[in-house]
Amino acid sequence: MKRILGLLLFISFFAAFAVSVSAQSRARRVGDSPAPPAPTGSSAPTSPRPPVLGGANGTANSQQPGRTATANGPEEVEAGDVIKVNTTLVTLPVSVMDRDGRYIPNLRKEDFRLWENGVEQQVAFFSSVDKPFSVVLMIDTSGSTRFRLEDIQDAAIAFTNQLRTDDRVMIVSFDDQVRVLSEFTSDRGRLRDAIRRTRPGNGTKLYDAVDMVMNQQLNNVSGRKAIVLFTDGVDTTSRHASYASNVRDAEELDALIYPVQYDTYKDMSGGNGGGGWPGSGRVPTSPVGVLIQILGGISGGRGPISTGSGGPGTSRHEYEVANRYLHELAEKTGARGYQADSSQNLSYAFGNVAEELRRQYSLGYYPQRPAQAGERRQVKVRVNQPNLAVRTRDSYVFNPSGSVQDTAQKTAPVLQRKFAEGNLNHATNR
Structure with missing residues (x-):
């Protein structure tokens, strides 16, 4: 009888151990629990997520979860989930003249505003006229x-x-x-x-x-x-x-x-x-x-x-x-x-x-909404000064491969497109 009781105790202990191991091996779930406290010097460091580029008017390096919870409950986060960062820089050559056709030098990044498909974009890159x-x-x-x-x-x-x-x-x-x-x-x-x-x-x-x-x-x-x-x-x-x-x-x-x-x-x-x-x-x-x-x-x-x-x-x-x-x-x-x-x-x-x-300037921006291959985007550039005319391309077609590798960033075509004074982005600030 003692042997039978001992065998039953051993089987019960083994079953409890197996259940514990199985629970620990399940995928972790992202729930609605409060965020953990910030790590201190003595606590183990957490694995940081890659930065996510925000919109032109947002914060550049805001942190966001890889997935959001669904209405049915928390969602499993599988190993290897990756957040992709879009680094496509759109660059535009821009000429600025007065009403007599004289080119205007010494403008700054803050003097320009630009829109893509009607949405204002943040000027992320600016090159003055002295660049070769x-x-x-x-x-x-x-x-x-x-x-x-x-x-x-x-x-x-x-x-x-x-x-x-x-x-x-x-x-x-x-x-x-x-x-x-x-x-x-x-x-x-x-x-x-x-x-x-x-x-x-x-x-x-x-x-x-x-x-x-x-x-x-x-x-x-x-x-x-x-x-x-x-x-x-x-x-x-x-x-x-x-x-x-x-x-x-x-x-x-x-x-x-x-x-x-x-x-x-x-x-x-x-x-x-x-x-x-x-x-x-x-x-x-x-x-x-x-x-x-x-x-x-x-x-x-x-x-x-x-x-x-x-x-x-x-x-x-x-x-x-x-x-x-x-x-x-x-x-x-x-x-x-x-x-x-x-x-x-x-x-x-x-x-x-x-x-x-x-006497040309060069402006660059990261589109707030990623473009699809072959998609045409409309572009408009203005200067925050009166009586000046701006000439640049009025649209571009997105090429995901880019035509230049510049500082490890893909440069989309901009503008290669359109430079006839009549029908372009040739606007006078009034």
């Missing part, structure tokens, strides 16, 4: 430019000489091939020699060249950057990229694109090209005239478009497409386009681009 630029100078050397190549070379060299000594320039030429004649450098002698090496070729891989610069040359460049595109805008031989793909990539580009368009229509069409510029009998020679033609074609259209005589790159329709293409690249990235129908206008255009690059 990286500029890709793209020169069209196709057959259509053979009559003006020397003027183009002279104007391009003058442009590089107007930049600041710490600005870096890359020289790219394109015809039926795309050539990098000089990597990024601030050596004006090397840049001059590279420009003088340009020679006219056959065909025009304009779309392929722009695609290469946007997606291969600028994607590893941090800081302020721009493309100055010297061309008539006519593409004849691109195989990999298109008008549409260039514009789409420009919307995700965190760089400005300044087209400087020179007129080769008369040269290529043998005088009037079978009727001249669409709807007018001749090519407009003033920037205002070209802008009116572009805006007229975009807003209302002209009905059927007749074409001139000649092969690829000689018809009126191709030059009309060229105008729209260059206008869109500038407008999508927040830049401006220039017409260069004479040597004087060519120098004027380059001088204006150089001046604007020297």
